[in-house]
Amino acid sequence: MTAASATAARRAFAPNWAGRAGLAALAAYAVYAAAQLDITWARLMVGFGEAGRFLARMVPPNFARWELLVEGLLESLQIAILASALGILLSLPLGLMAARNLSPWFVSAPTRAFIALCRSLHYVIVAILFVKAIGFGALAGVAALTIASMGFIAKLFAEAIEEISMKPVEAVRAAGAPGASVLLYAVLPQVALRFLGFCLYQLDSNLRNSTLVGIVGAGGIGGTLFAAFKRFDYDFVAAILIAIIAMIFLAELVSGRIRAALQ
Amino acid sequence: MSATAEAVPDPLRPLRREWQRLTPRQRIGRWAVWLLVVAALVWAVRSIDIIPEFLADAPEQMADLLVRMWPPDLAHYYPSVHAALVETLHIATLGTILSFLLAVPVALLAARNVCRVPALNGLAQLVLVSSRSVNSLVWALIFVAVFGPGAAAGTFAIAFRSVGFVGKLLAEAIEETSPGPPEALRAAGAPWGSVMLKGIWPQVQPAFWGVALFRWDINVRESAVLGLVGAGGIGVVLDDAINFFHWDRVATVLLAILAVVVIAEILVTRIRARLI
Numbered sequence: 001m002t003a004a005s006a007t008a009a010r011r012a013f014a015p016n017w018a019g020r021a022g023l024a025a026l027a028a029y030a031v032y033a034a035a036q037l038d039i040t041w042a043r044l045m046v047g048f049g050e051a052g053r054f055l056a057r058m059v060p061p062n063f064a065r066w067e068l069l070v071e072g073l074l075e076s077l078q079i080a081i082l083a084s085a086l087g088i089l090l091s092l093p094l095g096l097m098a099a100r101n102l103s104p105w106f107v108s109a110p111t112r113a114f115i116a117l118c119r120s121l122h123y124v125i126v127a128i129l130f131v132k133a134i135g136f137g138a139l140a141g142v143a144a145l146t147i148a149s150m151g152f153i154a155k156l157f158a159e160a161i162e163e164i165s166m167k168p169v170e171a172v173r174a175a176g177a178p179g180a181s182v183l184l185y186a187v188l189p190q191v192a193l194r195f196l197g198f199c200l201y202q203l204d205s206n207l208r209n210s211t212l213v214g215i216v217g218a219g220g221i222g223g224t225l226f227a228a229f230k231r232f233d234y235d236f237v238a239a240i241l242i243a244i245i246a247m248i249f250l251a252e253l254v255s256g257r258i259r260a261a262l263q
Numbered sequence: 264m265s266a267t268a269e270a271v272p273d274p275l276r277p278l279r280r281e282w283q284r285l286t287p288r289q290r291i292g293r294w295a296v297w298l299l300v301v302a303a304l305v306w307a308v309r310s311i312d313i314i315p316e317f318l319a320d321a322p323e324q325m326a327d328l329l330v331r332m333w334p335p336d337l338a339h340y341y342p343s344v345h346a347a348l349v350e351t352l353h354i355a356t357l358g359t360i361l362s363f364l365l366a367v368p369v370a371l372l373a374a375r376n377v378c379r380v381p382a383l384n385g386l387a388q389l390v391l392v393s394s395r396s397v398n399s400l401v402w403a404l405i406f407v408a409v410f411g412p413g414a415a416a417g418t419f420a421i422a423f424r425s426v427g428f429v430g431k432l433l434a435e436a437i438e439e440t441s442p443g444p445p446e447a448l449r450a451a452g453a454p455w456g457s458v459m460l461k462g463i464w465p466q467v468q469p470a471f472w473g474v475a476l477f478r479w480d481i482n483v484r485e486s487a488v489l490g491l492v493g494a495g496g497i498g499v500v501l502d503d504a505i506n507f508f509h510w511d512r513v514a515t516v517l518l519a520i521l522a523v524v525v526i527a528e529i530l531v532t533r534i535r536a537r538l539i
Contacts (some may be wrong), residue, residue, distance in 0.1 A: 013461060030360050033353040037414035037495070047410040054408055078307040085304055120524045124400065124488045125517070128505060133324045135317040142311075212398050216491065219312070226492075229404050245396045 054234065061242055062235035069243055072214070072221030077247075079141040079210040079220050084203045086142070087149025094150060095157030096183065102161060102169075115158070118151030123209055127218040138219030145209055149202050156198045157191070164190040196262060200255050207251050211244045328510065335514035344500055344512075344519055351496035352523070354414055354489070355482040358421025363475065366426045370433035377437060377463070387430075395427030399485045403494040414495030421482050421489070429478055436470035437463060472538050476531045483527045487520045 034040075063069070097103050098111040127144035134140055168186040177185070214222025221244060228236045273279075285293070372378045373387035397405075402424050406416035445462030453461070490498020497520060504512040 026360065030357060033357040037350065037353055037357065037418060039357075039415045039418065043410065043415060047415070051409045054405070074310075075312065078311040081303050081307040082311065120484075120521055120528075121517070122484055122488045122520075124491065125501070125520070128491075128501075129328070132505065133328045134321040135314065135324075137314060137317065138311050139313045139317060139321075208398065212400055215400060225401070226404070229408070234408075241397065241401070245393075248396055 057234040058238040060235065061238040062233070063239045065236060068224055069221070069240060072224040073243060073247055075138055076210040076220035077207070079138050079145060079213070080203065080206040082142045083145030083149055083210070084199065084206050086146040087153060087202065088199050090146070091150050091154035091157055094154040095161060098154060098158035099161035101166065102187065112158070115151055115154045118147050119155060123148040124213065124216060127213040128216045131217045136217045141210060141213040141218035141220055144213055144218060145206050148209065149206060153198050153202050157195055160191045160194045161187060193262065197259065200259060204251055204255050208248055331510035332514035334511065335518055336509070336511035337515055339512045339515050340519065344497065344516055347497040347500040348519055348523060350414055351486045352483065354417045354421060354496050355479060355486040358418045358486065359425060359475065359479045359482050361418065361422035362425035362429055362478070365422060366430040366433060369426065370430045370437060373430060373434035374437035376440070376442065391427045391430045391434075393427070394423055395431070397424070399424040400488065400492060403489045403492050407493050412493035412495075417486060417489040417494035417496055420494055421486055424485070425478050425482060429474055432474045433467065433471065436467045440466040469538070473535060476535055480527050480531045484524055487524075
């Protein structure tokens with residue numbers, strides 16, 4: 001036995017050369033990408049100096065214009081409620097049509113494609129298109145978030161339906177029930193609870209997103225936030241951010257309670 | 264005759280009784296929830312600020328928009344849209360890498376089996392929660408104010424937004440590891456770094472790659488809109504095209520975003536299937 005093999009045998013863990021090479025490649029890519037995006041050390045240092053000034057101007061938060069703040073928050077809440085309600089109503093039939101165990105392929109395939117399309121565009125982009133098409137205001141926000149809700153709820157609802165047991169369906173069909181009764185008594189009882197869960201989750205995320213669509217003019221607190229940013233009213237920005245975070249936190253608390261009660 | 268029949272206990276009696284699925288309390292609770300939902304809807308519909316004229320001609324306007332978008336101006340794709348698209352991918356990838364650099368130490372501090380100081384656990388959790396509750400566009404606004412418009416702001420916005428998500432999932436994965444391997448290493452006298460690298464890391468590795476892929480997919484979607492507030496990427500091109508009413512170019516940009524999002528999702532699904 002040579003000395004070299006003896007030391008090799010004594011090493012508990014062999015060095016992972018593939019892993020190291022991958023890590024080096026990743027680091028090289030990071031340096032390359034940073035150069036491409038023009039992120040340099042000098043710029044970062046200047047930026048951190050600016051960040052200090054920015055934060056200093058944010059404190060203390062300025063709640064003097066609280067009426068504007070409350071108005072914006074309430075509008076965001078309305079957008080979230082309406083978009084969730086519309087999204088839930090529309091995703092019920094969509095989800096049933098997209099489930100491959102209940103619908104024939106020529107119904108489910110186009111529906112699935114439609115749902116995928118709803119999901120793949122970011123809601124802010126959808127909001128821009130609606131703002132251009134139907135004008136500024138809350139209506140565009142409601143429409144954009146309805147599309148996003150449909151994409152999310154209908155997809156998960158269809159997946160939940162595909163996982164149900166087909167035995168009750170068969171039994172109800174064998175007893176000669178019409179299609180509506182099959183859905184009502186064999187399909188929906190198996191997925192109702194999960195559907196409620198998806199709806200709650202989507203209501204939560206609609207509330208988050210409705211505070212944002214205002215940036216592109218689709219109503220809610222986002223418009224106020226963007227305007228405050230543009231006017232360099234950073235103390236008001238801080239107040240708005242605190243209010244948004246508080247509202248989202250409260251909503252999560254409430255929906256967490258409801259979810260616990262459902263189980 | 265009838266007297267004896269009444270004396271015999273009726274075997275069908277339980278069946279004649281009216282059974283109900285829910286207790287009265289549960290029924291009242293359900294009614295209260297329905298009432299609340301309806302009340303919220305009525306309040307929202309009645310007080311929301313919708314202009315009826317806009318609602319009335321919405322279908323016409325939508326049709327007009329689609330007609331203007333068709334056919335997409337595909338000649339516009341190269342070079343300007345292509346360059347912006349590549350920049351978007353760089354922002355998403357570099358932002359994800361940066362978020363992992365920031366999130367790993369925070370996740371180690373947040374995991375109660377690695378960091379034994381409750382105060383530090385709480386502090387790390389606070390960092391993670393505040394990162395998650397600020398939306399990526401708001402982070403982008405903040406970093407545009409800090410770094411000025413450009414891809415640097417977008418990269419940092421993506422990174423700071425992802426820290427909360429990544430850190431939370433990593434901390435949960437670390438807390439779920441078996442204490443055996445780290446204990447064995449510690450008993451053999453291994454230093455802290457070796458315990459982490461050989462005791463904890465192999466156990467969290469699958470979760471780590473899963474989280475990384477998942478977050479990268481989300482970041483590709485999100486980095487496409489950052490340009491709307493001036494944080495670089497394809498959003499800038501989209502914003503310009505919309506402001507100049509070049510709807511055929513808007514259609515090209517939207518198609519490009521759609522293609523990249525779909526390809527990223529397919530890629531992530533493939534890699535995940537091979538890794539896990």
